[in-house]
Amino acid sequence: MRKNALDPRPALLKLRVMTELADALLPLLKAELSDGTAPRLVFISGAQGIGKSTALRSVLEALGPRAIGLGIDDFYLPKAERARLAAEVHPLFATRGPPGTHDVLLLMETLTALQTAQPGEEIRLPRFSKRDDDRAEPTVLTMEDRPSLVILEGWLMGAAPDPSAPLDAPLNSIEAEDPSGAWRQYQEEQLGGFYARLWDMADSFIHLDAPGFETVLDWRLQQEAETLGKAPGTLTEAETEWVERFILHYQRLTERLLSGHRRPGNVIKVRRDRTVPGAMR
Template structure:
């Protein structure tokens, strides 16, 4: 088990002892959430993990958002690109399920940029002991004044009239806050800063594509560098503490954890 998984297990076990059944786990891209969550499900019998990334809107729905609101919504990930209602429904199904029930869980094909057909969704046992929901922005607070501020980076500079940011904040204040309300506890993985997230995401891309460190083609490196900018504002907001109360584990740039409350 990785040090990060061990740290999260310690936090999760403490929350479970207090009776929590739905635990939201938040951490930036590339920090190692997926590996850590897989270890948690092995260490905690009867647990299930739902990933925010599996609950994106369909490609058609997101293309409509890009057409009707702002072209930046062509990139999945920011608030407004998820089917929050479907995730809430799935959590509710697990909470109400019996041990003999089986529940199909949505799955998203990132290579095809589309939700998988329902026939391909994984089927999990009901009545879980604990439901983990992991994602990069779980628990983040809304800031309705944010669209009035200056752009943080080159991607935000493309949002000339503020439509992209203006759409996101009410989404956070409405549907996403109602989703956060379903959690019994929040666990946060805190990076030392946004600058390391780019490095982690680049390493993640190398691993996904099976290339050696530093071996990504220049055009793919440029894609990752631009892609991560869509997440900067909310990642920094989370790190600044604008989020639901919870426990946290701070990691260094090598992803080595230090527990703290």
């Protein structure tokens, strides 16, 4: 059983995320506020558990109604659609997260709707329940006015395709379950197709960089404990093993993003304890 190596005080960690990371994001996003008729689109990447969702909530409170924030996680394909993908392409697509498991067309339609919204217009925003691993009832947003900024956050925002990846040796035990490379090939095709079209919609990117993939695994263990309402470090052996397997689906692209194979943008380095170099203390 792998133990969580992070500080077991979640309140302190949350405070760090909400202050240092949010304080680093806020001036970058303020500079993106549009004075024109169409809101700007800013995409934020960051590995699982880095704190991007928590920090973004704090930033949105500071920006007020001029800014709207979305998460790509709410645009996962329904469980039944991922099951079909798993049956037709590769069984590993039953697990959400990799390119190909998002409804990118719905996401682009939603972003366009937000950019062109008129006062009083109602826009349906999808929601995804990670507990149920399926879509939940959407949120209906009534627009008081057209926003100045729309922010989309997600772990893989701006990732570049690599057509040679399906031919590479497996990085981990999950990729070893894809000896033909079909799972990886479909992901690369999606990155070079629908996801590239999504990235083209962005006016700018902000990348939150973790120290490395090993840190991401520790963060994800802590995140799972929080989701289940448990104290950090108290996951059962079965729960820990599930997270360890789950995160391996993300390793190749996480390391690709951290190596700079992505759309250009501003970069914020985040330490293992989620503090930000240069932040005021």
